[in-house]
Every structure is written in C-alpha cells, then in structure tokens.
Amino acid sequence: MNISSFAKKVNLLLVSFAFIVGSFFLSANPAAADTVTVKMGSDGGQLVFEPKVVTIKVGDTVKWVNNKAFPHNIVFDGHEELSHKKLAQKPKAELESTFNEAGEFAYYCSPHRGAGMAGKIIVAS
Secondary structure, rough: OOOOHHHHHHHHHHHHHHHHHHHHHHOOOOOOEEEEEEEEEOOOOOOOOOOOOEEEEEEOOEEEEEEEOOOOEOOOOOOOOOOOOEOOOOOOEEEEEEEEOOOOEEEOOOOHHHHHOEEEEEEEE
C-alpha cells in the first residue's frame, strides 16, 4: 500500500468517526418546550375558552388569543405570576404564561366568570 492510499483511508476513517460522534450530540439534545394556543371566546361567540382543558408538560407555555366577545383576561387565584389581569382589548391580542411546576391550575376570565368562562391547565411532570 502506498502512502497516498493510506492517507486517503485514514482521512475517510477520521471523517466517518467525526460524523458518528457528531450525530450523538445532535440526537442527545433535550426536547424543546411547546406552546399551546387557547382561544378566548369560541368561533361562534360563546364566552368560553377553547379548549377548556389543556394538558402540557413542565416548561411549556400556554398562549391565549382573543377570538370573539372580548375583552378578556386570565386570572389564576393563588398564582399571580401566571395571571394577566389587565384586559386584552384588541382582536387577536395574545397573553402567555409558562408553567414551571406540575399540577392543576384553574383559571377564569374575570368579566365573564359569571357566564362560565373558565378553564384548566394540567401540567404533567
């Protein structure tokens, strides 16, 4: 075997090794957090959250979007850090909360609570 042929084989071996090692790092990345969208007000104008119950994982975000019959807000009793008490006044206005602990979190829209506009976020660990 001449030196040129040997060098080509060594280079091929090194490139193959680098590719295999690099692929382990790519596949070992943690899963990215998800964002789930909840409509504030149904398409038909009912005072509801759609969907009413959402199941997510720790670290995920819920994004509420004004849909119909606004203004709306999001209130979690006992979890001020998740609440958005200021009314979202504009069409398609968005409010977001990220959930960093497992549990069940009930919430409501304060102007429409009496009409039954309430929901629940279930956060699985």
